[in-house]
Amino acid sequence: MSAGLVQVFFVAAGLVAVGIFAAAWRRDLTAALAGIPLMFGGAAVALVGIARFSAAGGPHLFGQGFAVLLAISALALVALGIGISGREGSR
Amino acid sequence: MDSLHAIGFYVSSGVLLAGALGVALLPGRGQRGAALGVAGLGLAGVFLFLSAGFAAGIALLCYAGAAFLVAAPQYRSVENVASATWRQLGAIGAAGLLALLAYSAFRGDFASATFYGGAFGVAALGRLMFAHDALAVEAVALLGLVALGGATAAWRARERGR
Structure with a gap:
């Protein structure tokens, strides 16, 4: 049994699609916000896969570094969205 | 692998x-x-x-x-203003994107390279992030700061308006 870049891309595609589905399908915008980490996660999986299987020359860990930044950005965007939506009963 | x-x-x-x-x-x-x-x-x-x-x-x-x-x-909870039709179109679009990406991954021809990094690679990653890509790291740090500051400011403004 083995896994390669194609399998990694399948997982990444599934994650991005599920994230977009969650963001589009949810009636509650704060629930739709949870799709952002999934989409960013899909992109990060693809980048880490490229760094693992296809990066040659230059900074070959660029994909991993970008994946770290994407994870932090996803958390920041969720925090911002939740903060903007406000607390229950504050209006 | x-x-x-x-x-x-x-x-x-x-x-x-x-x-x-x-x-x-x-x-x-x-x-x-x-x-x-x-x-x-x-x-x-x-x-x-x-x-x-x-x-x-x-x-x-x-x-x-x-x-x-x-x-x-x-x-x-913040109610979405988009109608059910648009939300359904978004869901169908997500399925279409999945099919397109899966087809691209299946049909694509990718370069293959030997991976020389370790299982963890903290030192190499640190060199990359704080030397080669320092500007991108600073940008993400700024995004995190703005996000947390903005969230706090929005929350305080709402609390003051009660």
């Missing part, structure tokens, strides 16, 4: 996609938060089996934080 790593990759991918589907489909906030935590665990596993141990640790922390935020009971 040897068999053990491949099995770990496929199991982690299954956990990741199951958690992601839970985030998309489960009804309660607590359930969605737990599903996002499971997705984070699966994502960390995928990174780990792709020899990105440091990214796995960071992803685990960030997704646990996001899961905690999504599961919190205090925040207010």
